[in-house]
Amino acid sequence: MTEKTVFKRIIDGEIPADVVYEDDQCLAFRDIHPQAPTHVVLIPKKEIASLDDFSEADQALAGHLLLAAGKVAEALGVQQEGYRVVVNCGAGAGQEVMHVHFHILAGRPFRWPPG
Numbered sequence: 770m771t772e773k774t775v776f777k778r779i780i781d782g783e784i785p786a787d788v789v790y791e792d793d794q795c796l797a798f799r800d801i802h803p804q805a806p807t808h809v810v811l812i813p814k815k816e817i818a819s820l821d822d823f824s825e826a827d828q829a830l831a832g833h834l835l836l837a838a839g840k841v842a843e844a845l846g847v848q849q850e851g852y853r854v855v856v857n858c859g860a861g862a863g864q865e866v867m868h869v870h871f872h873i874l875a876g877r878p879f880r881w882p883p884g
Contacts (some may be wrong), residue, residue, distance in 0.1 A: 776812050776868040790841045794833050797841045797873070806876030807847055811838055818867045820858040838871055845874035855883070 778784045786798035792864055800808040813830055817823060823831055835854075842852045852875035857864040874879065 774816075774866050774868045775865055776810075776870065777816060780812070780814050790837065790844060792837065793838050794830060794834075797837065800872070803875040804872075807852070807860060807874065809841055809845065809873040810827070810874060811871040812868060817869045819864060819869050820856055822869070825874055833872060838873055841873055845873075846874070850875060851880050 773781070773783075779786045780796060784785060786796075788796060788798045789796035790811075794815070795811060795813050797809050797811040800810050811834060813834060815827075815830060817827065838854050839848075842848050852873055855872040855874065857868070857872075
């Protein structure tokens with residue numbers, strides 16, 4: 770049996786989180802190691818390891834997550850100033866938790882290219 774990820778444990782209510790948005794398909798909570806004044810992690814409730822693991826059957830969920838990111842930004846009041854949405858895919862890109870997640874960052878200037 771595979772050990773639950775920290776994100777699955779948050780979904781299951783085993784670990785507390787500062788939730789800022791939730792619906793039937795996803796959950797958004799404040800990052801415990803923020804990289805910006807506003808740093809929220811958005812996760813699907815369905816366990817999907819990385820962006821590469823989305824299937825054709827997950828198209829609606831993928832679109833839902835992008836729409837939810839906008840709802841989170843609106844709820845946090847960061848739409849006007851601007852925000853960044855980041856998805857790390859694989860350990861080489863910095864993905865530490867193997868449960869796909871979107872970082873929503875705001876409250877400071879961002880440069881291009883990132884990283």
